[in-house]
Amino acid sequence: MKQTVPNPANISNGLPENSIGLSNPSKVAEQMVSVPLRNTARPEPASHFFAVVPDVDTESMLCHASETLASLSVMATDLARELEGPRRHVILAIQQLSALSELLVNRALDNLHPPVGLSEK
Template identity: 55%
Template sequence: MFKPTPNPPEAETDHQTPPDSASPYENPHTKKFHEAAERALDYYLNTEGIKASSRSPSTMFIINPDFDAETLLVHACESLASANVMAGDLAGTLEGPSRNALLGIAQIIMLGELAVNRALDRLDPPA
């Protein structure tokens, strides 16, 4: 089969591509492009400015940083137990797929409560 153009096509003399071993900074246009790309990457990906900012957390819902791990786990266990009871009570008023979905959520809450209880047992084993 005859092709009207050579394979691969010959490059025009104006727009010849530089050889692979040439530096991208030899051409002033590519140097400017690379500098602009570096500035854009530094602007969007540079995390030094983020780390340097002094961001203080909101004090509306703050947990006392002096609490020990056991106290935090006890409160988490009580919160999960309360959520499990509320989900179970609400599931009793529903029927069909909504009830099944809420019972599944209650089971996930119960599994979280079991995990917290196990962590508490490891901190202070029962006598």
Template identity: 55%
Template structure:
């Protein structure tokens, strides 16, 4: 009987390499996969590399909390007014979306104002 395919060559299977890195590209892919897994599955105790803050838009470390909160409150109030004014120019579906965003900004503004009130109450108690 004649076989349609020849027998495979005799190789020593024990000495065959089992490395997944057959080429430099596969090594790069493996490293990229490891970085992605580390990014998404990094334990909470290990926050990963620290980000550097640039000098642009940096807040001076000696500014007190009350001043920061007052500035944040004014910024949120401005954003709320801009969103309301712009919402009047949009068609209905987009208007409701922008009004929802304005409401979220307003909630943030209320929280910041409450924090300001709390600081004022704490300051009064100390006196």
């Protein structure tokens, strides 16, 4: 079996040259601050691929959110029918959370435009 031996030229005080030593906190802080904040070689996370058009009105966004949550609830219910045991309980919990979220979004829609025929208090 071949062993890798460190190059003595790259070692000072027992630490590799590019390691951060804890003996000098100001040097550690300087190295941490000088790290680039954005790595341009790394691709952006998937959440940066999707965006909402800036001038979309609140009612439209809430309507789409409500429909999306209703679809999620139906998909989770269908999946729960195929599962048993702990996995079924997890998917049913996800279904409940999506149903509760849909109720909240629908209430927000009602608050924007109360249904016709209801008197305001």
